[in-house]
Amino acid sequence: MEDGLLSLKWNNHKSTFFHILSEVRGKHTYTDATLACEGKFFPVHKLVMSTCSDYFAEIFEKTPCKNPVVVLKDIKKSDLEALLDYMYIGEVDVRQSELAGLIKAAECLRIKGLAVPDEDPTKAQKKGPSSVPERREDSPPAKRKRRDSGGDRGRIPSPTISRGSSQSSSHPPSASSVPSQAPSQLSSVPESHVPSQSMPPPPSVSQETRHVDSGRGRQDSHLQQSQSQHTSQISSLRPSADTSSLRSPPSGGPESSHPSITSPRSSDQSILPVQMIKVEVDDADNSGAKDSHGDREDGSEMDGDEEETSNDFSEYQSHGGEIEKEEHDQMDSYGADQIPGPSGLQGAPPVLSWGEEGEAGFPHNLFGGDDPAAQQALQGPDLARRAWESLSESLVARLTSSAPPPRPSHRLGGSHLHSGGTPVTSDRPHLCPLCPYGATTRDSLARHIRTHTGERPFKCSYCPYRAIQKSDVDKHIRRRHKDAVSNWPGVAPATISNVSNLSYSQPVTTAWQSTHSRQNASTNVLTESTPSYSSPANSNI
DNA sequence: CAGCAGGGGGCGG
DNA sequence: CGCCCCCTGCTGC
Numbered sequence: 001m002e003d004g005l006l007s008l009k010w011n012n013h014k015s016t017f018f019h020i021l022s023e024v025r026g027k028h029t030y031t032d033a034t035l036a037c038e039g040k041f042f043p044v045h046k047l048v049m050s051t052c053s054d055y056f057a058e059i060f061e062k063t064p065c066k067n068p069v070v071v072l073k074d075i076k077k078s079d080l081e082a083l084l085d086y087m088y089i090g091e092v093d094v095r096q097s098e099l100a101g102l103i104k105a106a107e108c109l110r111i112k113g114l115a116v117p118d119e120d121p122t123k124a125q126k127k128g129p130s131s132v133p134e135r136r137e138d139s140p141p142a143k144r145k146r147r148d149s150g151g152d153r154g155r156i157p158s159p160t161i162s163r164g165s166s167q168s169s170s171h172p173p174s175a176s177s178v179p180s181q182a183p184s185q186l187s188s189v190p191e192s193h194v195p196s197q198s199m200p201p202p203p204s205v206s207q208e209t210r211h212v213d214s215g216r217g218r219q220d221s222h223l224q225q226s227q228s229q230h231t232s233q234i235s236s237l238r239p240s241a242d243t244s245s246l247r248s249p250p251s252g253g254p255e256s257s258h259p260s261i262t263s264p265r266s267s268d269q270s271i272l273p274v275q276m277i278k279v280e281v282d283d284a285d286n287s288g289a290k291d292s293h294g295d296r297e298d299g300s301e302m303d304g305d306e307e308e309t310s311n312d313f314s315e316y317q318s319h320g321g322e323i324e325k326e327e328h329d330q331m332d333s334y335g336a337d338q339i340p341g342p343s344g345l346q347g348a349p350p351v352l353s354w355g356e357e358g359e360a361g362f363p364h365n366l367f368g369g370d371d372p373a374a375q376q377a378l379q380g381p382d383l384a385r386r387a388w389e390s391l392s393e394s395l396v397a398r399l400t401s402s403a404p405p406p407r408p409s410h411r412l413g414g415s416h417l418h419s420g421g422t423p424v425t426s427d428r429p430h431l432c433p434l435c436p437y438g439a440t441t442r443d444s445l446a447r448h449i450r451t452h453t454g455e456r457p458f459k460c461s462y463c464p465y466r467a468i469q470k471s472d473v474d475k476h477i478r479r480r481h482k483d484a485v486s487n488w489p490g491v492a493p494a495t496i497s498n499v500s501n502l503s504y505s506q507p508v509t510t511a512w513q514s515t516h517s518r519q520n521a522s523t524n525v526l527t528e529s530t531p532s533y534s535s536p537a538n539s540n541i
Numbered sequence: 542c543a544g545c546a547g548g549g550g551g552c553g554g
Numbered sequence: 555c556g557c558c559c560c561c562t563g564c565t566g567c
Contacts, residue, residue, distance in 0.1 A: 437546095439546085439547095440546090440547070440548085441547090441548090441556095441557095442556080442557080443556090443557070443558070443559090444546065444547075444548095447545080447546075448545080448546075451544080451545070465543095467543080467544080468544075468545080469544080469545075469546090469560095470559075470560075471559090471560060471561065471562085472543070472544070472545085474560090474561095475542085475543080476542080476543075479542065479543095480542085542566100542567085543565100543566090543567085544564100544565085544566085544567100545563105545564085545565085545566105546562100546563090546564085546565105547561105547562085547563080547564100548560100548561085548562085548563105549559100549560085549561085549562100550558100550559085550560080550561100551557105551558085551559080551560100552556105552557085552558085552559100553555105553556090553557085553558100554555090554556085554557100
């Protein structure tokens, strides 16, 4: 160093990075992971997420998947959006009333600076100049910039918050537990629970990773619709804010919640292998429970997730998988909602923007699905939420009607698919809540919806192949396992029957356990290494 | 070969 | 009448 060592310093390095980061985020460029929360997809960058959260770092580390989808349960969309802002921008405006929920979410996700002390100052910069460490003594309180109340912070010492906002107990917004916003909205309640009772495991996990290009057009329209509809609702929703409880949980706790599930269902070949990782952030209790029953939990959860996620699935896919051209469109469609980037959040009152955005994104309108009546019925967020929750059940059950499904996206394999314009007409009274497709019969709709959920209840007894339709499995067997069939009289195509229970539960369980080990958390991970199949167990045959 | 949808038949309420 | 199941056909990879 002695000799003329020159230090080249890029003065605007930080700001440039920051700026680029914002752009990249806004455009979803280079995103390599997707967070799914309450029906919305948030394309994100592993780098950023990992930087701001060890938890994410861990998830991504363990998830070889190229474009994993992390399903966050029990985290509100609005909280997530705020956290993303926090992570990308370094700061975020939060309503006092929402602070508790936000912190809780941060803890669950172990967001540095908010829930976890920032060890490395360097990183801290990135995140935000001022971290909002409620918990940390030294660091300044969370930074909330302009909050409406003007008051200061919302950090309330009250420790009583139930961290898991969503208690497994019941969903609805029990005010008690859910501190933040909107209980009404959707809530976190996606409970993990699931209909397990008698219900078969929710099959679905699947979400598929299909990236679908196809979906776009439709989705857009969809989204728009939904937005419009929702908007109104939204406004009403927002108000709720119970500040009463605030955050507080110990940092240690956080992990309790995160179990993650990954289900790789990328059946899609070329595109990207996406894994679904479901992260539930619950209270310890929940997690415990889940742990014990991996299978059904998984399934159910997955469903839920997926469904929720489905909302923006296409978007996510497109982004995640490949950067698409559609970005703009999508973006527009959803409006800056999802992307709280500078554009959205900053200027406007924080809360509002989130609220609206979130709501908009949420597929409420979707609910109507096949049942117009249902649609109408669902007006409040509450309803929406419930619908959403029940979705998984419904789907499993057969999607009888109104449930808000998630949408993976159609791969449009079968071209006919709603081909753009064929939507719903009088002939096709059964509308798909997720896309413009209109089915002639309810049955068809249910079947169609599986394309969104990724549910593949029919499994081939000879290989891991699974299909949405039984006839497809039959076809598959006829073509691929002719010999096997002939040799093994016992197993006829008929055997293939819908194994919904089986197929889902098993795979799930297995995978889940493995991953699960990592923490007690409640995250279930469904991993299927291959596209649609994952069950070695099942495939026994 | 796989995905998806249309249409028809059987069965039970 | 509605649900379920199956067959069939078309499309895309």
